[in-house]
Amino acid sequence: MSKITNFMKITKLEITILIDLVAITAFILVPGSFSHPLILFLLIFSGTLASMSASMFNNIYDMDIDTKMKRTRSRSSTLNPGTRGIIFSIAAAMIIVSFIVSSIFINLLTALFIFGGFLSYVFLYTIFLKRRTTWNIVIGGIAGGFPALAGWAALTNSVSFTSLFLAFLVFMWTPTHFWNLSINNVDDYKASQVPMLPAIVGIKKTEFWIVINTVILIFYSLIPLFVPSIKLGLPYIPIAIIMDIILLYYVLKPAFKSYDKKYFRKAFGFSNMYLMILLLVIIIYPFI
Helix, strand or coil, X not given: CHHXXXXXXXXXXXXXHHHHHHHHHHHHCCCCHHHCHHHHHHHHXXXXXXXXXXXXXXXXXXXHHHCCCCCCHHHHHCCCCCCHHHHHHHHHHHHHXXXXXXXXXXXXXXXXXXXXXXXXXXXXXXXXXXXXXXXXXXXXXXXXXXHHHHHHHHHHCCCCHHHHHXXXXXXXXXXXXXXXXXXXXXXXXXXXXXXCXXXXXXXXXXXHHHHHHHHXXXXXXXXXXXXXXXXXXXXXXXXXXXXXXXXXXXXXXXXXXXXXXXXXXXXXXXXXXXXXXXXHHHHHHHHC
C-alpha cells in the first residue's frame, strides 16, 4: 500500500483531479452531454493518463532539485536513479495510450488538446520556463486551460466562447494560486535556485502582484455577465461575486498581518476552494 501511495505522489493526483474537473465542467456545458456517458468516461480516462504522465516527466526532469526542497524531498523514495528508467517507461506508455484512446474513440481535436496540455506542462513550463524566468508559472499556467478545450471538443469537435472562457479562467487563477504556495516554500526555491517570484523579488512585492492578478481574475470571472454567448448557468454569477469578494479578502489579509506566511497558506487554501466551487456550481446546475 505504501508503494502505491508513494507512486501517487509523483503523479500529483491533486493536479489530475483538478484537470479532470475542468474537463468535466466543459463537457457538461455542451447541450445533450448527459446522453454520452461513454465519451465522458473516455475523456476522463485519457485526461487522467496525460496529466499523470506529465507530472511524472516533470518529476524526472526535476530530480536534481527535488532533493533540495523539503516539500518534494520524499519523492526520491519512489523516483531515483535506480527507478528512473521504469518510471520513464510508464509515463511514456501513459501518454501514448491517452493519445490513441482519445484520437480513435473521441476525436482528433480532443486528442490534440489533451496532448497540448501535456506538452505545455512538460516542455513549456518544466523544461523551458521553470528554471529561467519569474514568468514561469504565469506563462506555464496555459497548461491548465487545455482540459476545458478538450472537454468541449469531446462532443462538438470544436471550440466555443464558453470553453475559451473556462480555459482562460484557469489560466488567470493559476498565478494567484501558485504564488501563495510558493511564498510558503520560498526558502526551498532559493536553495534549488528556481526563480519563483518570491525567491527573486521578495514576499512583499509578490503580495503586490498576487493582489494585481487577483483583481484581474475577479473582473475576468464576471465576463459572462456581459457576454450572453458564454453560458454557465444562472447560479454562476451570484456565486462568482461571493467567491470573488472572499478571495480578495484572503489575498489582501497578509499585507495587514506583517506578511505572516500562515496567511499566505490560508489564501492558497481558499484559492483551491474558489476554483473548485465555481466549477461545481456549473456542473451541478443542470441537475437542479
